[in-house]
Amino acid sequence: MHEQKIAFYAGPAGGWGALNSVKNALLHQNIALKGAKTLLSANQPDGFDCPGCAWPDRNHASTFEFCENGVKAVAAEATARRAGPELFERYTVQELAAHSDYWLEDQGRLTHPMVYDATSDKYQPIAWDEAFVIIARHLNALPDPNQAIFYTSGRASNEAAFLYQLFVRQYGTNNFPDCSNMCHEPSGTAMREQIGVGKGTVELADFEKADAIFIFGQNPGTNHPRMLGELRAAHKRGARIVSFNPLRERGLERFADPQDKLEMATLGSTPISTHYFQLRIGGDLAAVTGMVKHVLEQEAAAHTSGAPGVLDHAFIAEHTMGLEALAASVQDASWAELEAMSGLTEAQMRAAADVYLGAPSVIACWGMGITQHAHSVATIQMITNLLLLRGHIGRPGAGPCPVRGHSNVQGDRTMGIWEKPSATLLDRLGDVYGFEPPRAHGVDAVEAIALMRDGKGKVFFALGGNFAAATPDTVATWQALQRCDLTVHVTTKLNRSHVVHGRQALILPCLGRTEIDLQNGRAQGVTVEDSMSMVHISMGINPPASEHLLSEPAIIARLAHATLGARSQVDWLALMGDYSLIRDEIEKVFPDFARFNQRVAVPGGFRLRNTASERLWATATGKATFQAHALPRNTPLQRARERSPGQRVFTLQSTRSHDQYNTTVYGMDDRYRGVFGQRRVLFIHAEDIRELGMRDGDWVNIRTVWNDGVERRADGFKLVAYDTPRGNLAAYYPETNPLVPLTAVAERAGTPTSKSIPVVLERAATAHDVAA
Secondary structure, three states, rough: OOOEEOOOOOOOHHHHHHHHHHHHHHHHHHOOHHHHHHHOOOOOOOOOOOEEEOOOOOOOOOOOOHHHHHHHHHHHOOOOOEEOOHHHHHHOHHHHHHHOHHHHHOOEEOOOOOOEEEOOOOOEOOOHHHHHHHHHHHHOOOOOOOHHHEEOOOOOOOOHHOOOOOHHHHHOOOOOOOHHHOHHHHHHHHHHHHHOEEEEEHHHHHHHOOEEEEEEEEOOHHHHOOOHHHHHHHOOOOOOEEOOOOOOOOOEEEOOEEEEHHHHHHHEEEOOEEEEEOOOOOHHHHHHHHHHHHHHHHHHHHHHHHHOOOOOOHHHHHHHHHHHHHHHHHHHHHHHHHOOOOOOOOHHHHHHHHHHHOOOOEEEEHHHHHHHHOOOOHHHHHHHHHHOOOOEEEEEOEEEEEOOOEHHHHHHHHHHOOOOOHHHHHHHHHHHHOOOOOOOOOOOOOOOHHHHOOOOEEEEEOOOHHHHHHHOHHHHHHHHHHOOOOEEEOOOOOOOOOOOOEEEHHHHHHHOOEEOOOOOEEEEEEEOOOOEEEEEEEEOOOOOOOOOOOHHHHHHHHHHHHHHHHHHOOHHHHHHHHHHHHHHHHHHHOOHHHHHHHHOOOOOOEEOHHHHOOOOOOOOOOOOOOOOOOOOOOOHHHHHHHHHHOOOEEEEEEOOEEEEOOOOOOOOOEEEHHHEEOOOEEEHHHHHHHOOOOOOEEEEEEOOOOOOOOOOEEEEEEEEEOOOOEEEEEEOOOHHHOOOOOOEEEEOOEOOOOEEEEEEEEEOOOHHHHHH
């Protein structure tokens, strides 16, 4: 681990720094030789799929289709470290809880199923059969199945997710909070209403054909490093890349491809963004509205002068409705309002729009910098409005591209992991499996916390993930989990959720994606769906970390068998023994998976049908719809300033460090932002530091300004002067999750607004205050 320091990083993203980070990750996990062999098998037809992000592989049969963060994910899973019964004998849960999130996961792979013993405050080994009996007893004792909550991580395979949703619906509830609720739920909400699908419409090949790529609220250098290869190639062939981000991010500026020998040998790099607009946090809706306003003004000017228009009138007439309402709404937004809300000048918004107008084919990408805001659905629909104006959906090199996080977060939703299932899905499940699925909507992630907090959620079962660390309003969330009668976590490594537990608790260790999964003596493969609807198979190559591990499909099948018994017609144990049989079941329910086993056997797999990419609109009207949205004039920030007269109220966004993936912290460095050996830092404009009467490096406490009388604070953060707009702050999560109120959610989507938290800063008087 590095010493604690702040040091400006002058290099590009990728390059020798990435290779050095790969070496350190492998050495830290004591798997240098094994890890190198494992990585050489990544993404090959007989190898495993990277368990990291959902960005697709350029060539699925390539040996080297992995990135720095993919290596960290693989190294963490293939580690030589073990967290066996001896670890739990050494520490009480209270003692484990005193350690950092980094320390907990760094103990290594879990080796045995464990049960919490309240008398000793320790986890103790338990037999698998006994563990399933405990869970089944709790579930079957509930008077109402809706008192059980079943969380899903984006790392679960299609096979595991399908079995999970089938089991839970046969049990009797749609309580399926999942990681989508906390990241891209607004994308699905916005796009289903507007174009009839909740997924992006582009394929990876479209990035080779796009003339302009717009990137909103995304940092691919840290979150999706393989995407930089596509952006680098696009820049080299002359495509315009326009980035909107409050923070200056190195991965959006320059990239050195570690696989380019010449670039590495000459210490060269390739620019990424041709245009970089540093708007205010949450200013994207106003910025895109300004772009739409400019486009419509250009159309009006062309009409007046008799010149050709700039809109795709044929596409609009045949495929869309609602343009008049959009035009009227945009006309009502003055340039002064747009400047004030976006933080950009009129000239900057017009310049961005001119890039759009000059590009025959446009892709728009976005990440959680868009989705985790109160008005995220409106922002995504305004981005889609922009694309629709010139027909940039359903043709090569163009379309919307929400960039998902975890490797199968999109596949989980496809498999039916959703608290608001369609009637079509429920009808099909009932027809195929001979039961009446529950029809009432279940709870999402935030609603699940409220259910447990109010004593109405009694059993919490998590298929992967780290719910206690990933969720907002940490104090309330932890109290909610502790009110449960039983908490159960299927996992590969120890994390915060295992030490924030119910009255009874189980830890169920599972196989990782890198490991050989033998069922009935035959190695099994699982499938995932990436961000662009490609479905492919993954086979593990490493021996399991312990002989006591079960696969996720096996855990679900055995739990379903123990819980449902004769109530279910499904032969759960047979499905557990041969995953091709699970895929046969999937194609019975989902027509798009016809001939699943045959199609997924082809290297690279197959792409699921996307009706919007065919210009078939599965909407209520049968057309794509322009959606009008007025500028928000009563935002949480505005209300917070009214409640705090005389105080400087900032907008805080949570973010990842470069040594982090979701809640998993691989190390204490954030190389591209120049932070080493520490995580409790607060990025802030240098002029804001001076205005507060402080200096770069001073320590502060952060307090949320909200309207419910609850004090939410996070203490002990070091000020770091950074290139970001005035009034905007950034800090890492989960350290800042205590600041996000449970009621701060995206309109119509329920996603926590972790990217726009109104806060005030207080000086931490002494080093003792910081340490405390």
